[in-house]
Amino acid sequence: MADNEQTDTTVTGPDDVPAMNDLDRKVTGEFSGYTVRKDLVGKVKGNALVPSYVLEYLLGKYVTTTDWESVRAGVERVRAILADNYVHREEANLIQSKIREKGRYQVIDKVQVTLNEKLDQYEATFENLGISRVVVDSATVKKNPKLLVTGIWCMCTLVYAYSGDPKDVPWRLHRLMPVQMSHDDRENYLAMRSRFTAGEWVDLLMQSVGFEPALFFERAKLLHLVRMIPFVERNYNLIELGPKGTGKSHIYSEFSPHGMLISGGEVTAAKLFVNNSSGQIGLVGYWDTVAFDEFAGKTKKADRALVDIMKNYMANKSFSRGRNTMQAEASMAFIGNTSHNVPYMLKNTDLFEELPKQYHDPAFLDRIHYYVPGWEFEQIRSEMFTSGYGFVVDYLAEILHNLRDVDYASKYEKYFALSPTLSTRDKDGVRKTFSGLMKLIYPSGEATMEEMEPLLRCAIEGRKRVKDQLCRIDSTMTEVDFSYTRAGSPDPIAVHTVEEDDYPDLYWRGRSVSAGSVGNDAVKQPAPPVPAAGSSSGSGSSQPTKPSEPAKPMESAKPALSRIERAAAAAKAGHLDFSEGRSGVSYNRLFGAYVAGAKRITLQDPYIRYSYQARNLAEFLETVYDYTNRADEVQVHLIVGQADDQLIDQQIDNLDQLKTTFGPMGIILTYEFSTTAHDRFIVTDTGWRISLGRGLDIYQRYDDKNWLNPQLRRQNLRQIKEFSVDYRHVGE
Template structure:
């Protein structure tokens, strides 16, 4: 495919809907799955301020805008917008809609409906979440055909009738018709057949576009990790945990992707709601949903009912649970997502990768039941440009396919070609097989793949379970380490699988096994020296410093040899080079870098305060990002560094300034550098203060470089500070 064919050339039509040029993949998708595809960017076009899941919107778009014709799409989008405007119930407009139903006699609404049995009257009654009405009588057959109405409710298109009888005890609302906003057609045979027309790469890109992302912006590994998020929808009783920074879309797929998934906000739930209510023997969420996800699951201060945790352990291990005399079975997968407070090296150095979990869940018996630990820190913060403007499956259609594929098991398909290490426990093997099976269903739904196609999926499956087991060995000393390797058929050489953080931070990952850490000095692996051979700026001594060399002092030869001083780490060597003094630079001088100017003075710091009133414009915020790169280079990655910025607010473009600062904050937060900022319009001085005792006074702040073209990626000045010319400026270094 040529670069020109990949360019998304936006051409607004008469309705204002941008029409991106179709790629070859888009053409292939719409040709083979014409009835079940939708242009993904249309969802944001129609959503507005409607708090409705994406699968509801795509269901409507699939009815009215499933086409590649520009005029038809525009008309379809307008039709969906009209339906939402006329029928979707906003909470603040509930009284108005109630009035419309009364005045017109009947009216169609889109709302989330939940049903309960009124035992006193022996009838089912519905509650409409946004419309704010309840006790609406529902026909038993409707409940029988849609049992999820009895649990947490489902989104429906409903025809409501107003019929006031004069009896004040009787509810005037009548449910004339209820239609769940979801597909029920099992198109699996056609889906599997059409898969053969796509290469593996094309199919993975199609799945990425189907969940809303532009595959061109993700690596092959990143795509595979995104697919792991989908495994709970295609695999029964799959237990997944994902912990990582905020804003990476951890919970989005479980609330927006499928009508077969349920996201529990806050991460707290009762045993009665999740498993079974002992009062009425009504089965809970695990009996009705394919996936039950716990949002905001992390939080050391959170408390969990020990009885609930015990039931969860049994269910996650045996697919069954008991409350009272009866033993019940269910197929719901369990997903736990939460935010981490620290970066990976910090957790590896001070605790473990499960450290954020509440104490009741930071339990080896519970964690050993997890099939896969998804490294949330490898997912980028969600940005607008990541979203696709191409075509993908209507999510509800894909969700229905995945729901029906849960009946298939491909967990042993790799055993013809690969053998797992004999040291793996039963739970290790189960975790690998479950993940592999899920990935096979997603990428090769017919179950047929070559050894070369299976191997990346197997390695991915092994890595996720290995991450769980390695951390368990830290938490529980009775856990035995195992060899996470596999052997190809016909070979005797095992192939080891490593977690990525194991290779990134070996001395921290195996902190209790120094022989595994190699010979690197502490800090050397994660720090490095960005500009080897470039000396730091040599300051002129301050007046208080002696300018002449001290007089040599004669000493007698030692009578014994003292032990050699311990070798300094690169960070300690850099810090030792810091000297008090004053440095001046002439106009247009080259060779000046932040590493030279500031590196030795921020080396080893954990708290840094920057005062610079001119961190407002985009290029000035880029300077801040480059300064943080220097901080990253000269500080220990297993420690977290707090950088606080005090600057002025850009009165004209305050929103842009805040957005840019927040983006820098999010980017470096994942690297262990916590950026905070405040606005102070009274300050004029510039300074950098560190908790290691240094005061740096840069005359121009960070704005030391002359302007250059920063929109040309072929320009080496963008990447090499030493090639840039500087303005005339000076820097003073003082010990505090």
């Protein structure tokens, strides 16, 4: 059977129960008791504002079977527990009353503990329940030190005992159980891993974090795993910048009870490192991963002293605030949104451009081990979430927590050697990323040369993206050769970032093209063998090269006109009439030459209200994309009539979806509603005004439900309505 053929081995369950595939059956068989069907989280969550790992903790206790009736019964049990025990803030008084009337009651809440020095006792505050000063015994605090930092989610049994003393707190903590696994099951985990192929294991990890692996290519899967490295690798520094809505913060907020997600603007040196007044260590001393959400933003300000402490910690794993030097093991993840697409950033600034000034600092950025290209992730859609089986997340999180003790950084050295030009920090970044990926995909540390190579290339690419941008920011930074050699071969293999190959002229703007770098039309040598995991996509292109070979100077010649310039030169003023029923007419033919090279376009069309009209707009934006420079952002402003009450929500959803879809491509769509707009026209900043008799709605109805119909993709195959177009250039 061919590699790309698959047999249908799904088993259909009753009613609305999703079918189980081979992987689901294997997972539930080998890891019985540690897996859960991932779509159940959404079914039980309701309006409970709790992390997924809290819900999966409960599901892992009551829904670990594949028997459909047992699953339904377990889900109902978990729903009942949430309904009875989870504390909603608006129901805090009701729960307090239940505790008083029953004398004893179990709650699910986030609990934080402080030391009351005057009374020499620990006291807990229950976030949603709204009570505080609940006495906690020292043994509980010693067993769960994170209670003293930002608090943790717990299942607690509270007792109400009023003593008559108005100074006394009537609440008594009878029992506290953190919502997380308490033992190390690593031995069983490694034994079970040996029964899966690498490809199956990667898919299992994808399902465990909630995504449907069948909808992701191998490179995307590997980048998703890179997001997990801070949980399995000590003192790992990662940054991800990209468009909104790609799930950057999801894994740090929902995946692990060992991770803490905080707003980038809310952290202080005392909270993050050590409080000089109390001497209490901050977040880095208690959490495996501290993730900074909304880290980007040029206008944001950061405490310079905090940045300096962070730089020292990220480089040396230690910090000091004027007293003793302390060490910690927390990894750091910096995540934020970009305002521009990749070619725009490469042309005008750098890929770190969105960072606040204090962090847009070579000394800080050089401590980053990996730059995750957030622009490569798709916008999260509902169908991307899996209904298959994966690990209960607190089980997997505990395994990864314990694997932090293992170091696989040197495992590749018997097969590969890094370029000697790499700096110590470059090598550290590559080694730590490689170690993290090994622990995720090959947790035993055993892998073949062919299996290791894609992971090494992925590790090199992420650090290369950091270093190449540093060379833009700091002219004194020395460029190095990001290549490696295979054992027994003298030929270096260069690793490129994807954006380097996609936009070579912009990537190396102002510098000579690096040795081994290639353009879009270059002939690439075959990539190294791909392992079963499908991790070949861990880097951009790779090819044998001689790093020391100087770049050949370009021959002086008159530059030829670009395709866009040629198209713009073909635009002519005039009038066109089109008769009913003809075909061969496309937006590219009608508008391409006239929008070519534009940076600002105004489209007025009062009738973009129905979904098919929104599709017309999408196809117009595709024409704009095809005929404008990708290194320049294009502003497209739509003036449109507002739909009636029955359609307005759908109209706004469609327009917002187009904004989200085309924004990362450099087409910035804005829109306004007008009650007086009647004429239909296009105006460009290059001087063209196009009067549209019918606006964009020029095509007759066709079968748009059949995705095999070529008319969906080829406008020139559709029949048109009768319409006319006038082209006029300002000043003519």
